[in-house]
Amino acid sequence: xxxxxxxxYRLQAAFAxxxxxxxxxxxxxxxxxMASQWHTIxxxxxxxxxxxxxxxQGGASLGSVLGHDFAILSMLAPALFGMLxxxxxxxREYESRTFDFAWSQSVTRTRWLLVKVGWVLLAAAVWGGVIxxxxxxxxxPRNAAYQNWFQPNYFDQQGIVPIGYSVxxxxxxxxxGAVFRxxxxxxxxxxxxxxxxxxxxxxxxxxxxxxxxxxxxxxTGNFNPPTGSPLVGGGMTGPNGQVLxxxxxxxxxxxxxxxxxxxxxxxxxxxxxxxxxTQASNSAQNAANSAQNAANxxxxxxxxxxxxxxxxxxxxxxxxxxxxxxxxALALVLLAVxxxxxxxxxx
Amino acid sequence: xxxxxxETQGLSKRYHRVTALSDCSVTVPEGRxxxxxxxxxxxxTTLLRLLAGLARPTGGxxxxxxxxxxxxxxxxxxxxxxxxxxxxxxxFSAQDHIQVGAHMNxxxxxxxxxxxxxxxxxxxxxxxxxxSGGQRAQVALALTxxxxxxxLLLDExxxxxxxxxxxxxxxxxxxxxxxxxxxxxxxxxxHLITDLERVSDHMILLSxxxxxxxxxxxxxxAEHKLLVGPRKDTAALERMHKVVHTVSTPRQAxxxxxxxxxxxxxxxxxxxxxxEDLVLGYMGADAPAAYAHLAAVGDDQ
Amino acid sequence: MxxxxxxxxxxxxxxxxxxxxxxxxxxxxxxxxxxxxxTVREVVAAVAxxxxxxxxxxxxxxxxxxxxxxxxxxxxxxxxxxxPPPGTHSRLGRSLEHWVRxxxxxxxxxxxxxxxxxxxxxxxxxxxxxxxxxxxxxA
Numbered sequence: 001x002x003x004x005x006x007x008x009y010r011l012q013a014a015f016a017x018x019x020x021x022x023x024x025x026x027x028x029x030x031x032x033x034m035a036s037q038w039h040t041i042x043x044x045x046x047x048x049x050x051x052x053x054x055x056x057q058g059g060a061s062l063g064s065v066l067g068h069d070f071a072i073l074s075m076l077a078p079a080l081f082g083m084l085x086x087x088x089x090x091x092r093e094y095e096s097r098t099f100d101f102a103w104s105q106s107v108t109r110t111r112w113l114l115v116k117v118g119w120v121l122l123a124a125a126v127w128g129g130v131i132x133x134x135x136x137x138x139x140x141p142r143n144a145a146y147q148n149w150f151q152p153n154y155f156d157q158q159g160i161v162p163i164g165y166s167v168x169x170x171x172x173x174x175x176x177g178a179v180f181r182x183x184x185x186x187x188x189x190x191x192x193x194x195x196x197x198x199x200x201x202x203x204x205x206x207x208x209x210x211x212x213x214x215x216x217x218x219x220t221g222n223f224n225p226p227t228g229s230p231l232v233g234g235g236m237t238g239p240n241g242q243v244l245x246x247x248x249x250x251x252x253x254x255x256x257x258x259x260x261x262x263x264x265x266x267x268x269x270x271x272x273x274x275x276x277x278t279q280a281s282n283s284a285q286n287a288a289n290s291a292q293n294a295a296n297x298x299x300x301x302x303x304x305x306x307x308x309x310x311x312x313x314x315x316x317x318x319x320x321x322x323x324x325x326x327x328x329a330l331a332l333v334l335l336a337v338x339x340x341x342x343x344x345x346x347x
Numbered sequence: 348x349x350x351x352x353x354e355t356q357g358l359s360k361r362y363h364r365v366t367a368l369s370d371c372s373v374t375v376p377e378g379r380x381x382x383x384x385x386x387x388x389x390x391x392t393t394l395l396r397l398l399a400g401l402a403r404p405t406g407g408x409x410x411x412x413x414x415x416x417x418x419x420x421x422x423x424x425x426x427x428x429x430x431x432x433x434x435x436x437x438x439f440s441a442q443d444h445i446q447v448g449a450h451m452n453x454x455x456x457x458x459x460x461x462x463x464x465x466x467x468x469x470x471x472x473x474x475x476x477x478x479s480g481g482q483r484a485q486v487a488l489a490l491t492x493x494x495x496x497x498x499l500l501l502d503e504x505x506x507x508x509x510x511x512x513x514x515x516x517x518x519x520x521x522x523x524x525x526x527x528x529x530x531x532x533x534x535x536x537x538h539l540i541t542d543l544e545r546v547s548d549h550m551i552l553l554s555x556x557x558x559x560x561x562x563x564x565x566x567x568x569a570e571h572k573l574l575v576g577p578r579k580d581t582a583a584l585e586r587m588h589k590v591v592h593t594v595s596t597p598r599q600a601x602x603x604x605x606x607x608x609x610x611x612x613x614x615x616x617x618x619x620x621x622x623e624d625l626v627l628g629y630m631g632a633d634a635p636a637a638y639a640h641l642a643a644v645g646d647d648q
Numbered sequence: 649m650x651x652x653x654x655x656x657x658x659x660x661x662x663x664x665x666x667x668x669x670x671x672x673x674x675x676x677x678x679x680x681x682x683x684x685x686x687t688v689r690e691v692v693a694a695v696a697x698x699x700x701x702x703x704x705x706x707x708x709x710x711x712x713x714x715x716x717x718x719x720x721x722x723x724x725x726x727x728x729x730x731x732p733p734p735g736t737h738s739r740l741g742r743s744l745e746h747w748v749r750x751x752x753x754x755x756x757x758x759x760x761x762x763x764x765x766x767x768x769x770x771x772x773x774x775x776x777x778x779x780x781x782x783x784x785x786x787a
Contacts, residue, residue, distance in 0.1 A: 004447045007439065100434035103401060105451035106424040106494060112451075343418070346402035380698055514696050521692035525699040541656050545697045 001107060001115045009120075012085065016127065023070065024134055030067030031138035037062060038141035062145050063138075071138060074157055077131050078165035079194045081124050086173025087186035089120055090342070094181035103347055113342050117174060117335060121167055128166030132158060147228040150316055152202045159320040164327030169194045171331035171338075178338045197330075201323060207232045209322045212309040219296040219306055228313035239303030254295060266298035352377040352498050352532035353398060357407035360393050366556055367393040371407065373551050373561040378529035380521070382543035382564075383536035384626050385553035391536040392431065394553065395500045398534070399428035411498055424453040427496035431503045433487045437476030441469065441486045445493070452494045460489040463519060481512025485519060492523050501535045505542065513539070517546050544622045552629050559629045564622065571625055574602040576615035584612060592628040603628035649686065650679055652695050662697055666705035674714065674725065676741075677734030685715060685723040 041062075045051040093099040103109055136158040143149045149158060156162070172193050176186035212232040217223040225231070236244045236257055246256035254262060254270035262270055273295045276288035311319070353375040360368040368390040375381045383391050396402045398409055400416030400423070409416060412425055435444060441464055449455045464471055469482045478486065484504055491499065501520075505513045524531050534551070537543055543550075550567060552560040560567055571591070574584075578600040581590055589605040603624065604610070610617060620628075650673045654662045673679040688702045706723050709715045716726045728734075751761055 001450050003450050007443060007447070008436070096437075097430065097432055097434045098436055100401070100428070100430040100432075101436070102451075104399065104423070104428040104430075104491070105448060106420045106453045107451050108418045108420065108423070110418070347396065517696035518693045521696055521699055522689050525687075525689040525692050525702075542696075544656055545654065545662065548698050548700050 001112065002119065004102075005116055005119050009085075013123070016123075020127070020130055023074070023131065026070050027067060027134045027138045030064045030070075031140075034063035034067065034138070034141050038145065041145075062142055067138060071135050071157055072153070074131050074135050074162070075153070075198075078124075078128055078162060078169045079190060081127050081166050082169025082171075082173040082190040082194060083187045085120060085123070086170035087177050087190055088183045089116060089174050089177055090338070091177030091181060091183040091186045094177075095183060099347060109343050110339065113339060117338070120174070121170060121331075124166040124170040125163050128163040129160075132160065132162035135162075147313075150228050150230050150311070150313055150319075152206075155206070155316075155319075156198070156202055159317070161320055161323050161327070164324035164331075165194075165198065168197075168327040168331045168334075171334040175334040175338045175341075178341045201326070206319065206323060207311055209319055210311065210315060212311055214307055214309045216305045216307045219300040219304055220293070221306075223306070223308055225308060225310040226313050228316075229310045232309040232311060234306070234308040236299075237305045237307055243307075262299065263302045263304075266295055266302060269295040269298050350377050351375065351410075352379075353409075353411050353534065355394075355398075355407065355409040358394070358397060358404050358409050359406035360390070360397060360402065361405045368397070368404075368553075369556045371553075371558050373558055375532060375534060375549060375551070376563075377532050378524075379549040379563075380524060380533045380535065380547045381549035381551055382547035383534055383551045383553070384538070384540070384543065385559075386630055389553040390556045391553055392502050394551075395428070395502050395534065395536060398498075399426055399500050401428065420453055424494055425497045427491040427494060427499045429487055429491050429499075429501045429504050431506065433480075433483050433504070435475045435483060435487055435490075438474050440474055441471045441489075444475070444486065444490055445471075448490055448493060454495045456493045456495060460486075460493045463489045463492075467515065467519075479512070481508045481515065484508055484512065484516055488516060488519055497530055497532065499531060499533045501533065503536050503538070505537060505539065513542060517542060521546055540623045540626055550622070552626060554630055554632075559632075560625070567625065568620060568622065571603060571605050571620045571628075572610070573618040573620050573624060574600075574604050574610065574615040575618060576600060576602075576612075579614070584610075592632045594631075652686075652691055654695050654697050663701045663705040663708070666691075666702060667708050670705070670709055670714070671729050674728045675731060675734060676737050679725055681725050681728060683725045684721075685725065687722060 042051070093102065102112055139149070139154070139158055143154075143158075148154050156165075169190055173186055173190045176189040176193075177183065180186055180189075207230060213225075215223055215225070216237060219236075235246050236255060238244055244257045244261060247253060247258060248256045250258070252259050252271070252274065254274055259267050259270045259274065269291060273288055273291035276284050276291055279285075279288070351374045353373070355374075356372050358368060358371040359366070371390070371394060383394065385391055393402070397404050398411055398416055400418060411422075414422055416422065416426070436447075439447070441460070445457050445460050448460075449457055461471065464486060467482075467485055469478065469485060475483055475486055484507075488501075488504065499520075505516050508516060520533065520535075524533060535543070535547065548564050550560060550562065550564050551558065576599070578595050578598055581593075581600075581602065584590060584602070584604070588607050588610070591603040591605055593603075594601045602615075603620065650670070652666055652669055654665050656662075658665065660668070670679065670685065679685075685706065688699050688706070691697075691702045692699050706715065706717070710717060710723075712729075714725065714727055714729060715723050717723045748761065751764075756764070
């Protein structure tokens with residue numbers, strides 16, 4: 001039966017290999033260039049002792065636009081596999097009615113499906129994995145320069161999550177093809193479902209996989225989370241530790257907190273700081289800074305604190321694992337649906 | 348003793364509100380070539396697909412070779428099914444299909460496919476999409492026979508073939524039955540009654556999703572007569588026999604009658620029926636109003 | 649080797665057509681004593697009829713004593729049907745061909761030829777009867 005899959009997908013496999021080869025070539029060439037670029041920058045800053053402030057400097061524009069574009073495009077790769085391989089897998093058999101041939105031989109539908117789906121998902125994982133590997137390697141210098149590997153979009157291109165995305169997108173295409181028996185609706189579902197879920201996880205869900213670390217610090221002090229740690233939230237806590245509500249859209253706020261909810265003793269200072277900060281002149285800005293410091297000291301005496309919630313950068317691989325696990329789990333659910341539908345619905 | 352290759356009891360299939368097959372009880376003894384006839388939409392394809400295990404009934408039961416149609420290799424290897432649209436992978440050649448079949452079947456006689464196809468001058472290495480309709484049908488039939496089934500279900504396999512291709516197809520089919528020594532049972536649906544007359548020795552007639560006739564052709568033909576006589580009241584006749592269909596002019600009537608004994612009425616002349624008379628008669632009995640005028644005018648040949 | 653032709657519209661049951669064609673072949677000398685009849689499989693592959701039809705025909709011929717089935721080998725011709733030897737058939741067939749050509753040249757169509765044949769056959773019967781009577785009288 002594997003023979004049949006091979007014969008059916010020979011051409012597509014060759015085409016995919018070609019695409020991967022081109023992709024790899026572009027990334028290899030631009031990546032090597034970027035790596036030497038980075039090397040030069042590093043040696044320069046090591047010599048001048050300014051490496052610590054590299055991130056603030058913006059690290060210059062590292063790497064070529066082409067390479068960067070390809071890396072961004074790689075985020076479409078899982079969806080492409082789902083659309084071009086997953087969606088037609090069963091839908092095409094229904095549309096051309098070749099399932100009447102396949103299901104009139106002596107293999108059960110379950111076994112037939114198992115072999116088909118098995119190979120295709122393996123191919124999806126390889127597809128996602130190879131691309132992820134290439135982009136991760138290519139991103140090395142950029143990760144070091146910008147410390148942004150945990151940020152949305154960059155997180156999604158590297159590590160192991162693209163494997164999960166590919167497997168999910170393919171399983172989604174397969175399931176949609178089984179339910180609707182038509183390729184076009186299945187493709188549409190892959191596009192819609194994939195984009196929807198990826199946007200949601202990337203922008204919203206991801207930062208909540210684990211309880212964020214919350215660090216309280218003095219109103220007059222400063223706190224920087226470890227480099228590369230994405231922020232989840234921040235604000236002020238009152239003397240009892242309660243988080244103060246923030247509203248950045250209204251006036252009369254100090255760091256987003258309505259001044260009316262601050263202790264009376266500090267309200268005047270807070271208003272002053274707030275009013276002065278809206279004025280453009282240098283003298284007004286300087287005055288605003290000192291008013292701010294005064295207000296902070298007042299609040300600190302009243303027991304108020306600042307806090308920041310963040311996900312430590314050290315949790316990067318844990319998060320990669322969790323997100324991959326979520327997508328793979330969803331893929332398994334979709335596969336269960338597929339097997340049920342194929343086995344139990346009339347041919 | 349002749350065992351039954353196929354036996355159904357009250358088999359029904361309903362899709363939401365549409366009844367495709369209703370209360371269908373048929374038997375097909377082993378070794379027969381059975382013709383499945385009836386108007387379009389009568390349930391022929393549904394019946395064949397239920398017997399092949401491709402669909403599940405909503406009522407009643409079916410036994411094929413003593414077992415319920417189900418998805419397991421033992422059953423699937425005994426029952427061959429050829430769907431109406433000759434499902435093959437268009438890009439694959441006959442040789443490719445032979446290899447695919449070898450991997451997907453318990454018993455597989457690859458040599459028989461090669462012999463049959465070369466005997467018909469059908470190239471084994473050309474993509475089947477490039478073959479003619481008749482050649483494709485022969486490839487599909489040869490592949491279906493290669494797994495050495497004991498029951499073969501064919502859904503209008505010759506519908507799209509020219510007369511010569513049809514003759515060759517049926518020749519291959521009957522030769523396979525001859526070779527099997529009575530072990531291969533065939534159910535073949537078709538509209539072409541002349542072909543069925545030559546090839547079949549058993550008939551299942553479906554009309555309006557129900558079974559109207561089922562039995563050996565010889566017996567069915569012997570049980571029916573065409574009574575030709577003056578147009579008159581048939582009540583007395585109907586008390587004894589079943590009048591299936593009447594075609595009448597103002598003066599004359601032709602009655603297709605299923606006999607329960609001899610006919611005593613001297614007014615009628617009794618003629619033997621042909622398979623075509625039988626099929627048309629039963630189909631005509633259920634004909635929609637659009638055809639009613641034919642019964643009145645007497646268009647009988 | 650004999651080839652069969654089954655005409656679905658002829659009103660003669662298929663198995664009977666086969667029986668008749670075997671008998672005809674024997675009369676004409678196409679089949680000879682000891683020849684093997686085509687196997688059931690060979691017949692149906694060429695003619696596309698139900699195998700049981702052929703089996704029935706061969707059984708009928710066996711019952712008439714014209715053929716015999718040898719286990720594992722096939723069906724073989726045992727005897728010719730009663731009647732004049734094959735040579736007669738071909739000889740008469742040839743002179744008939746000659747006559748038909750003449751009739752056609754004279755302008756007779758098939759229908760006229762057929763009715764002429766029928767009339768002649770009928771008068772031949774009465775001629776045989778009248779031929780017999782004088783002998784009886786003499787005796």
